[in-house]
């Protein structure tokens with residue numbers, strides 16, 4: 309089986325000793341499910357309930373969730389639950405009927421985006437909207453070449469797997485795609501983008517798009533806000549468009565603004581979003597400049613049965629309510645800054661750097677010799693899981709701890725995480 313960096317860096321391996329109840333559920337999954345699935349941690353967690361930043365397992369044990377960005381406004385937030393329940397009990401159809409929900413939500417959503425990005429189309433997943441964005445870009449540019457980062461993940465359709473090198477395997481290395489290393493070094497990033505552009509031109513694909521997760525999460529979390537603008541300028545000069553994949557940093561996570569691209573001072577041609585948009589209800593969107601999306605829209609209609617349904621709009625509107633009412637952007641900025649500071653204070657020779665923006669934080673783990681330490685990072689993640697604090701890993705070498713809690717993370721949660729982190733470091737590295 310091909311190694312998949314994004315899926316296999318923190319996954320359960322068959323045969324790892326687990327308690328009998330967990331073992332029998334794993335066996336049932338193996339009997340029933342396709343082998344594509346992975347479970348987190350050496351000892352998988354069987355969850356039955358969530359509330360805010362807390363998750364509870366089948367035995368009633370409480371975990372601190374420092375990983376899940378989908379339940380972004382907190383697990384089972386009552387305002388979102390009530391809004392979806394009320395809409396489901398009233399009407400749930402699709403976008404071929406008039407409904408006020410999609411109009412009201414679109415006005416609110418577009419008001420959070422730059423003026424130029426003024427049209428929106430809905431789907432259910434980040435994969436679908438990235439797939440759509442690639443189609444829109446190709447129809448606008450009449451080119452197919454795409455530039456991505458070396459450990460990008462943009463989703464799971466055929467077209468999007470092709471621009472997701474971190475999945476691994478033949479479907480994620482396609483000839484019309486050029487992958488450049490993540491922007492650890494800003495000047496090198498620009499040079500790499502320029503080289504990718506000239507290769508795409510020489511190979512006849514032309515330049516359709518640069519698609520980037522604006523916090524570079526699967527690449528290892530690179531928050532430097534100076535790297536994107538020069539890359540976007542190069543892509544535009546080559547006739548391509550810039551697609552900002554906001555599935556990870558969007559909806560206030562980076563603390564500075566609603567969208568990750570704002571930190572970089574760039575205005576995308578196309579913006580895609582999903583995951584936290586409905587706090588667990590599947591809803592996603594592609595927003596774009598009118599002139600770009602109109603071209604595609606005149607060529608072919610787009611319909612997505614569940615995308616933009618009254619229930620999905622109710623969920624998405626309720627999420628915006630909570631972000632505003634509970635001031636979650638400023639919570640992400642303040643609590644995120646403190647979490648970064650506290651993690652930085654827990655010094656250890658095997659921790660090279662703590663970096664991030666808002667509540668998106670990476671902790672880079674190295675070996676005694678100073679190289680990337682994949683197995684050390686995995687051991688730390690599992691030690692934290694044993695201490696009931698849930699985090700994971702990311703990055704090309706799987707050696708960056710990924711800390712990305714719900715936006716309602718509190719100062720008390722920071723204390724809890726940091727004290728377990730200090731213990732886990734001492735015991736596992």
Ligand SMILES: Cc1ncc(COP(=O)(O)O)c(C=O)c1O
Pocket residue numbers: 432433434435436438461462463464521553555556582583
């Ligand atoms: C940056 C990014 N884009 C797109 C996707 C795909 O989203 P979905 O799983 O909703 O299809 C993901 C999922 O992890 C993601 O991290």
